Amino acid sequence: MKQSWRIAAFAAVIAVLVIALLPYVWIILTSFKTRVDALSDTPIWLFTPTFKHYPTVFLDKGYLPLVWNSAIVAVSTTVLSLVIGAPAAYIFARHNFKAKEDLFFFFLTTRMAPPISIVVPLFLLFTEIGIIDKLIAVIIAHTSFNLSLVVWMMRGFFADIPREVDEAAQMDGLSRVGMFIRVLVPVAAPGLAASAILCFMLSWNEFLYAFILVAFEGRTLTVGIPGLITPHGTLWGQVAAVAVIATLPIIVFTTLVQRHLVRGLTFGAVKG
Amino acid sequence: MRGAFMDRYISVWFLTPALLFLLFILVGPFGFMVWTSFTDLSFALPDRDGNLVGFDNFRRLMRDTLFWDSFSLTMRFMFLAVFAELLLGFAIAQVLFHHVRQRRFVLTLLMVPMMLAPIAVGLIWKLLLQGDFGMVTYYLRKVGILGDQEVILSNSDLVLAAIIGIDIWQWTPFVVLVMLAGLMSLPREPYEAAVMDGARPLQIFRDITLPLLRPIIALVVLLRGIDAFKEFDKVFLLTGGGPGSATELLSIYTYRMNFRNWDLGYGAACAFMVYFVVLIMCSIFYKAVYWNEGRPTARTDRPT
Numbered sequence: 001m002k003q004s005w006r007i008a009a010f011a012a013v014i015a016v017l018v019i020a021l022l023p024y025v026w027i028i029l030t031s032f033k034t035r036v037d038a039l040s041d042t043p044i045w046l047f048t049p050t051f052k053h054y055p056t057v058f059l060d061k062g063y064l065p066l067v068w069n070s071a072i073v074a075v076s077t078t079v080l081s082l083v084i085g086a087p088a089a090y091i092f093a094r095h096n097f098k099a100k101e102d103l104f105f106f107f108l109t110t111r112m113a114p115p116i117s118i119v120v121p122l123f124l125l126f127t128e129i130g131i132i133d134k135l136i137a138v139i140i141a142h143t144s145f146n147l148s149l150v151v152w153m154m155r156g157f158f159a160d161i162p163r164e165v166d167e168a169a170q171m172d173g174l175s176r177v178g179m180f181i182r183v184l185v186p187v188a189a190p191g192l193a194a195s196a197i198l199c200f201m202l203s204w205n206e207f208l209y210a211f212i213l214v215a216f217e218g219r220t221l222t223v224g225i226p227g228l229i230t231p232h233g234t235l236w237g238q239v240a241a242v243a244v245i246a247t248l249p250i251i252v253f254t255t256l257v258q259r260h261l262v263r264g265l266t267f268g269a270v271k272g
Numbered sequence: 273m274r275g276a277f278m279d280r281y282i283s284v285w286f287l288t289p290a291l292l293f294l295l296f297i298l299v300g301p302f303g304f305m306v307w308t309s310f311t312d313l314s315f316a317l318p319d320r321d322g323n324l325v326g327f328d329n330f331r332r333l334m335r336d337t338l339f340w341d342s343f344s345l346t347m348r349f350m351f352l353a354v355f356a357e358l359l360l361g362f363a364i365a366q367v368l369f370h371h372v373r374q375r376r377f378v379l380t381l382l383m384v385p386m387m388l389a390p391i392a393v394g395l396i397w398k399l400l401l402q403g404d405f406g407m408v409t410y411y412l413r414k415v416g417i418l419g420d421q422e423v424i425l426s427n428s429d430l431v432l433a434a435i436i437g438i439d440i441w442q443w444t445p446f447v448v449l450v451m452l453a454g455l456m457s458l459p460r461e462p463y464e465a466a467v468m469d470g471a472r473p474l475q476i477f478r479d480i481t482l483p484l485l486r487p488i489i490a491l492v493v494l495l496r497g498i499d500a501f502k503e504f505d506k507v508f509l510l511t512g513g514g515p516g517s518a519t520e521l522l523s524i525y526t527y528r529m530n531f532r533n534w535d536l537g538y539g540a541a542c543a544f545m546v547y548f549v550v551l552i553m554c555s556i557f558y559k560a561v562y563w564n565e566g567r568p569t570a571r572t573d574r575p576t
Contacts, residue, residue, distance in 0.1 A: 009371035013378060016364055020382050020445065026407055027396045043407040084293055087286035095283050103287075105558050110298050112554050114502045116523040117543035120530050121301035121308065144297045147290060176279040180286075205389035207505045208523075212531070222391045226509055229398065236399060243392045251387045255380055262449050269491050269561055270453045 031240035038236045057238040070221040074203040077142040078196050085150030093158035111148035115208040135218045141209040146199040152267045157191030194260030201250050221246045308540035315534035329541035342525040350500040353439040361447025369455045385442045394509030397438050428518035454488035494557040
C-alpha cells in the first residue's frame with residue numbers, strides 16, 4: 001500500500017516536471033537545429049547540432065546591443081530601486097507615523113498598477129521632455145514597480161532584525177543614519193541581494209513599457225522578440241537562439257536565490 | 273550637529289525620495305490619464321487636439337459592446353486560469369509535501385516556467401503550436417485530441433483554452449511554491465490531536481488543513497487574479513488578440529485603442545477602467561492578507 005503510493009507520487013512528479021520543462025527544452029533544441037530539422041513535420045529529437053544561429057543573430061543581425069541595453073536597464077533600475085527604496089523600507093519597519101499603513105498601501109498599488117494604463121501618459125510625458133527611445137525612459141518606468149517591490153520586501157527583512165542590534169549600535173555612539181548604513185544594511189544584506197535579483201529579473205523580463213517607450217536605438221531584448229516573427233519564413237533557429245539568451249541568465253540567477261523568491265513574489269507575505 | 277539634524281528628520285529624509293519618485297512617475301501620469309479621458313485627444317484626427325468633452329468617452333465606453341466583450345473575456349480568462357492553477361498547484365504541493373524527499377531539487381526544476389519572460393513564453397508556445405511543424409500540434413493530432421487540419425491559434429473555439437492553458441503552464445509552479453511554503457509552516461499540534469481523536473485523513477484535510485491555509489489561498493488567488501487580469505505579453509505575441517477578437521483581453525483592447533487607433537481620449541477611458549478594477553482587487557488583497565502594522569496574516573515563519 002505505502003509502496004504503491006510512493007510509486008504513484010514519483011510518477012506524478014516526473015510527469016509534472018516533463019510538462020513543465022519540455023517546452024523550454026524544445027526551444028533550446030531548436031536553437032541548435034538546421035532550418036530543415038526545425039521545420040520538419042514530425043518532431044526531431046536527435047539531430048546533428050549547428051552552432052551558427054547564435055553568431056548569425058547576435059553578431060550579423062545586430063542583436064548583441066539589445067542584450068547590453070537589457071543589462072544596462074536592469075542593473076540601473078535595480079541600483080536605483082535599492083538606493084531609494086531601502087531607506088524607505090527601513091522607516092516602515094522601525095518608525096511609526098500617521099497614515100503609515102495608508103502610505104504602505106499606496107506602495108502596493110504602484111507595484112500592481114497595470115502597465116497598459118500608465119504607459120500611455122508616460123509615453124506622452126517622455127515624448128514631451130525628449131527622452132523617448134532612450135534607455136533612461138525604460139529605467140524610470142521599471143523603477144516605478146521595482147521601487148515598490150523593494151519597499152515591500154525590505155520592510156520585512158528590516159523588521160526581522162532584532163531591536164537589540166539597533167540598541168547596541170546606539171550604545172556605540174552611532175547616529176541613526178550611521179546605524180542604518182553601517183549596521184542594518186550589512187545585516188540585511190541577504191535580503192538586499194534577493195531584492196536585487198528580483199528587481200533584475202522583473203526588469204529583464206518586462207515587455208510592455210519597453211515596447212512602447214523604446215522602438216529603435218534603445219530596444220531591449222524582449223522588445224526585439226516580436227520583430228523576429230514574420231508571417232512567412234520565420235527563422236525559428238535564430239528566434240530560438242534569442243529566446244534562450246533572453247531567458248537563461250535569469251534562470252541561473254534566480255535559482256541561486258530560490259529561498260527568497262517566494263517572499264519577493266508574495267510581497268513579503270510568505271517566507272519560502 | 274549635522275548628524276543630529278539628519279537624525280531628527282530621518283523619516284523625512286528616507287521617505288521623501290521614494291515618494292517624490294512615485295509622485296513624478298505614477299501619480300502624475302495617472303492624473304494625466306484621468307484628464308485625457310475627459311478630452312477628445314487623438315493623434316489620428318488633426319482637429320481633435322484635446323478639447324474637453326465631459327463624460328462622452330465614458331458614455332461611449334458604456335455602450336461599446338466590443339469593450340464589454342473584452343471585459344467578460346478577461347474575466348473568463350482570469351477565473352478559469354486562476355481556478356485551475358489553484359487546484360493543480362495545491363495538488364502538486366500536497367504530493368511534494370507528503371511523498372517527496374528531494375523537494376528542493378524538484379522545485380528548482382519546476383520553477384523554470386515562471387522565470388521565463390512572458391514574451392518568451394509566448395514565443396515558445398507559438399513555435400510549439402505551429403500548424404505545419406509545431407511539436408505540440410503534432411502530438412495532439414497523433415493522439416486525436418486535435419483534428420488533422422486544425423491549428424489551435426487560428427481556431428477561435430480553441431484559442432482561449434490555449435492561452436488559459438499556457439498561463440496555467442507558466443504560473444502553476446508559483447502556486448506550488450507558495451502552497452508548499454504554507455504547508456511547511458503549519459503547526460503540528462492540531463494534527464497530532466486529530467490523529468489521537470481518530471479523525472480520518474479527509475476530515476483532517478477539511479477541518480484543519482484548509483482553514484489554516486485560508487490566508488495563503490486568499491493571497492495566491494488575489495495575486496494571480498490581479499496578474500491574470502493585466503495579462504498582455506503572452507497573448508500579444510501569440511495571437512495579437514485574434515483570430516477576430518477571440519483573445520482580445522482588456523489590456524490588448526486598450527493597447528489597440530491607444531496605439532493602433534491613436535484614439536487617446538477614449539483609450540484613456542479604457543485604461544482608467546483597467547486601473548479601477550485592479551485597484552479594487554488590490555484593496556481586497558490588502559484587507560484579506562495584510563492587517564495590523566503591515567504584518568501579513570498569511571505570514572509563514574518556518575524556513576524550508
